[in-house]
Amino acid sequence: MNNISRISLLAAALLTLVAAAHADGDYRAQALSMMKQDFVTKGQASADRISEDGLQAICNRTGNKPPPEIAHRLEADQLAGVKLPADGKLLGDWKSGEQIAQSGRGFTWTDAPGLPVGGNCYNCHQIAPKETSFGTVGPSLFQFGKLRGNTAEMQKYVYSKIYNAKSFNLCSAMPRFGHIGALTEKQIKDLVGLLMDPESPVNK
Amino acid sequence: MKYRIAMAAILALTMQAASAQDKPAAAVPAGQKDATTLEFEKFRTQMEQEGNPAELFELQGEEFWKAKRGPKNVALTASCDLGLGVGVVKGAYVQMPRYFADAGKVMDAERRIVWCMVEKQGYKFDDLARRPFAGDNYTPEQTSLVTYVAAQSANMKFAVPLKDPHVREVYEIGKEVVAYRAGPYDFSCNTCHGADGKRIRMQNLPNLGTPQGALSAVLGWPGYRMTGSVMLTHQWRMSDCFRQQRFPQPKYASDTITALLTYMTANANGHMYKGLGIKR
Numbered sequence: 111m112n113n114i115s116r117i118s119l120l121a122a123a124l125l126t127l128v129a130a131a132h133a134d135g136d137y138r139a140q141a142l143s144m145m146k147q148d149f150v151t152k153g154q155a156s157a158d159r160i161s162e163d164g165l166q167a168i169c170n171r172t173g174n175k176p177p178p179e180i181a182h183r184l185e186a187d188q189l190a191g192v193k194l195p196a197d198g199k200l201l202g203d204w205k206s207g208e209q210i211a212q213s214g215r216g217f218t219w220t221d222a223p224g225l226p227v228g229g230n231c232y233n234c235h236q237i238a239p240k241e242t243s244f245g246t247v248g249p250s251l252f253q254f255g256k257l258r259g260n261t262a263e264m265q266k267y268v269y270s271k272i273y274n275a276k277s278f279n280l281c282s283a284m285p286r287f288g289h290i291g292a293l294t295e296k297q298i299k300d301l302v303g304l305l306m307d308p309e310s311p312v313n314k
Numbered sequence: 315m316k317y318r319i320a321m322a323a324i325l326a327l328t329m330q331a332a333s334a335q336d337k338p339a340a341a342v343p344a345g346q347k348d349a350t351t352l353e354f355e356k357f358r359t360q361m362e363q364e365g366n367p368a369e370l371f372e373l374q375g376e377e378f379w380k381a382k383r384g385p386k387n388v389a390l391t392a393s394c395d396l397g398l399g400v401g402v403v404k405g406a407y408v409q410m411p412r413y414f415a416d417a418g419k420v421m422d423a424e425r426r427i428v429w430c431m432v433e434k435q436g437y438k439f440d441d442l443a444r445r446p447f448a449g450d451n452y453t454p455e456q457t458s459l460v461t462y463v464a465a466q467s468a469n470m471k472f473a474v475p476l477k478d479p480h481v482r483e484v485y486e487i488g489k490e491v492v493a494y495r496a497g498p499y500d501f502s503c504n505t506c507h508g509a510d511g512k513r514i515r516m517q518n519l520p521n522l523g524t525p526q527g528a529l530s531a532v533l534g535w536p537g538y539r540m541t542g543s544v545m546l547t548h549q550w551r552m553s554d555c556f557r558q559q560r561f562p563q564p565k566y567a568s569d570t571i572t573a574l575l576t577y578m579t580a581n582a583n584g585h586m587y588k589g590l591g592i593k594r
């Protein structure tokens with residue numbers, strides 16, 4: 111999809127939502143202008159991070175429940191931006207993937223700027239059974255490959271989900287790790303390995 | 315290792331302050347995080363019984379509150395109204411944030427104390443805001459003051475005056491701040507704190523929209539944090555949440571922080587404030 115049609119799609123979606131706006135909008139507008147005043151750049155966390163992008167704006171204005179038709183169209187738009195590896199190989203090194211999954215470093219004002227950053231995976235998901243300190247914001251991924259099957263199609267889904275979680279659930283709580291340039295192609299492949307490789311402890 | 319050092323540091327402090335008789339619970343082997351949590355809970359209970367190091371800061375804060383200080387050489391106890399009358403500290407903490415007509419703003423306890431230091435004692439806001447939170451061997455005076463004021467509300471019920479339309483408006487704005495997603499990771503406060511029963515790693519995440527969740531988020535502040543041996547306020551906690559949210563830094567004593575504290579504290583209205591906390 112080209113840029114112009116993306117923007118017009120977004121504009122149409124926003125217009126639909128404006129029509130549905132209610133009294134909360136006043137407080138939201140006040141909150142927004144207040145926050146724009148109240149945040150300052152520190153380290154790599156620049157003040158402009160307080161501005162919402164188009165997708166965030168839609169999720170913010172709908173309580174993370176956009177009308178299904180809009181959600182599906184915008185999810186497709188997000189999916190269209192997923193860059194799959196040119197070599198077509200998606201299954202990376204699960205051992206490296208485990209390390210990436212462990213690390214929560216990156217993007218805060220106390221983190222060193224630049225890459226690589228961690229995947230933050232265990233913060234929210236159960237993954238390999240050896241790690242008992244895992245979060246529950248997201249679903250358990252234990253035995254992911256074993257349950258779903260290590261097929262080319264499933265590998266592509268996992269890669270795309272990590273690259274841009276909003277491709278499948280527009281207002282998902284999960285960050286868009288590839289879309290924002292946080293995780294590299296190799297890192298995402300290694301995470302696919304962690305979840306899908308039959309040799310990974312996730313699938314033992 | 316850090317945990318052991320912090321425990322040793324606190325033990326030393328406590329021996330001075332309250333001549334502790336019993337040793338703290340032995341350090342647990344690395345990797346057993348559930349066990350560590352249990353040990354910490356036990357240790358915290360013991361510290362609360364024998365003397366929370368936070369009380370040292372409370373004493374310091376009381377001195378600051380009562381002494382004539384600042385360029386104008388004025389005592390806060392003779393000039394600062396925390397909402398219940400000039401100099402009244404008992405019960406003031408659990409009834410803030412509230413609206414202060416003299417400032418034309420809703421303010422939380424720390425912001426109000428800073429306002430008094432500036433307006434009544436003549437301190438410069440920029441000086442107070444330069445290093446507003448405790449760090450290595452440093453505790454801002456306003457932190458000790460907040461600690462003193464908060465301690466005088468121990469075992470009293472939260473009663474943020476939500477019937478005041480000024481406060482209600484800020485509460486509603488705070489509710490929007492909590493839901494606002496932005497930044498590189500698309501996080502809002504609610505991404506982690508908007509549902510029951512969630513965890514980051516082993517850390518339980520209170521649901522700020524519920525009375526019980528809000529209560530567990532406001533209890534224990536201000537608190538003495540063993541990691542780093544520092545006395546920290548609820549303002550600090552809000553700032554560090556935004557750091558982890560990958561947001562830019564909120565300005566010290568800003569409207570946004572007051573709005574958040576108004577939302578959270580008012581959601582805990584009617585529940586008991588237990589006093590100064592001990593944090594890991």
